[in-house]
Amino acid sequence: TTATAAAGESFIDRFDGALDTSRWYVSDGWNNGDHQNCQFNRNNVRVEGGALTITFDDKAYGERDYSCAEVQSRARLSYGTFETRMKAGKGSGLNSAFFSYIGPVHDQPWDEIDFEVLGKDTTKVEVNSWVNGTSSGGFPVALPADSASTYVDFAYVWEPGRLRFFVNGKLVKTLTGGQVPTHEQLLYAQIWGSDTLTDWMGPFTYPGHPVEASYDHIAYTKLGDPCQFTGSVACSVTTSFVDDFDTLDTSRWYVSDGWNNGAQQNCTWARDQVAASGGMLNLSFAKMAAGDRQYACAEVQTRQRLGHGTYEARLKGVTGSGLMSAMFTYVTGEAIDIKVMGRDPGKAKLVAWDDGTPLGETLASIPEGFVDVGMVWSDSKIDYYVNGTKVHSITDAARLPKLDANLFLNVWGSDTLTEHMGPFEDPGKTLTFQVDRVAYTAPGDPCPFDGSIACA
Structure with a gap:
């Protein structure tokens, strides 16, 4: 199943009680092939002391001389942030892992995203991805501490076209394009051993005692959901x-449908007024009954909240008194607006909102x-741009918006906001707000295209 923003629900499991078997399936009675010298044994999985602990030991089980352990999520997950705080097991030939996977056993292509700490050197972690069975290569990353003796935070952020790996909150590797999986996956915690993968994992030698990997917490935050813990x-x-x-891209954009923003609006958001074709997003205002309104209008919003950075669009607003075409960020009480006024399409209203003011x-x-508009939002000011030239700044740092917000594009009309938008006049035909391109560039990221104000 192709990954979408809707797959799976966000969660954090702190392992404060018994293992939640409605979330986690405990693997038991099989192995992953000849390369693995152990059989997954449910008795090697326990939760105690606020941690999930999985064990490799020398208990013969099934067709193997050793037992190992694995838990996997029951739900398939997709784009979002995957995190754990993990302590790895030490020992040549052993592997402690936090990863997501889907493959032929699930009647799907082999897609995978990995953090693997090899027991031969627990001061490093290997990050990797697999797309349709092809590895990105594997990338060793030095850890800030020995992960066999102290917990280390591992996280990856998986989104359309980009995969980023973090260690203790620091970005350590980015993969893009064809190196990024595109299918929903199950999430795993696992410890295992091998007699055969010696070039990679080192020669296996049982250390004479059980070896444990522990997970203080595991979390998944679906793309677009708020963060779950400090x-x-x-x-x-x-x-x-x-x-x-x-x-x-409906994994990026949510299409508003079936409601309106109150009495000020003479139209209802209608999904059939939103279309992407010919390299253009078309948002239409039409005289067509929708909900309890005489007109239908259009809106899209990002599924993920965005923060400081550069927001840009190439767009062409509609003309008509009582109409507005807009690009803006919004979260309750805060907004940053670029509004093309239909009564005077040669003007754009630039404004921010602080607690509704x-x-x-x-x-x-x-x-x-068509015109290129943009805004650069930082903690000290907001700069507005038209065709690459800065035209306005808001520098009241104490009152600037502070919360991450969704990015919106919409076209709508009003019978009541006459002072603001002019008296509404039925345009007599369907009008379309056209958007040729939208870009968001987070602080520190490279500029996304020639001519972007993020390149300055």
């Missing part, structure tokens, strides 16, 4: 992107037709 990578990581709208409002001149 220190989570999901609290700080954001997702740069460029969307040229060859298609509508407008901040730094101004009108900027824009040319007819």
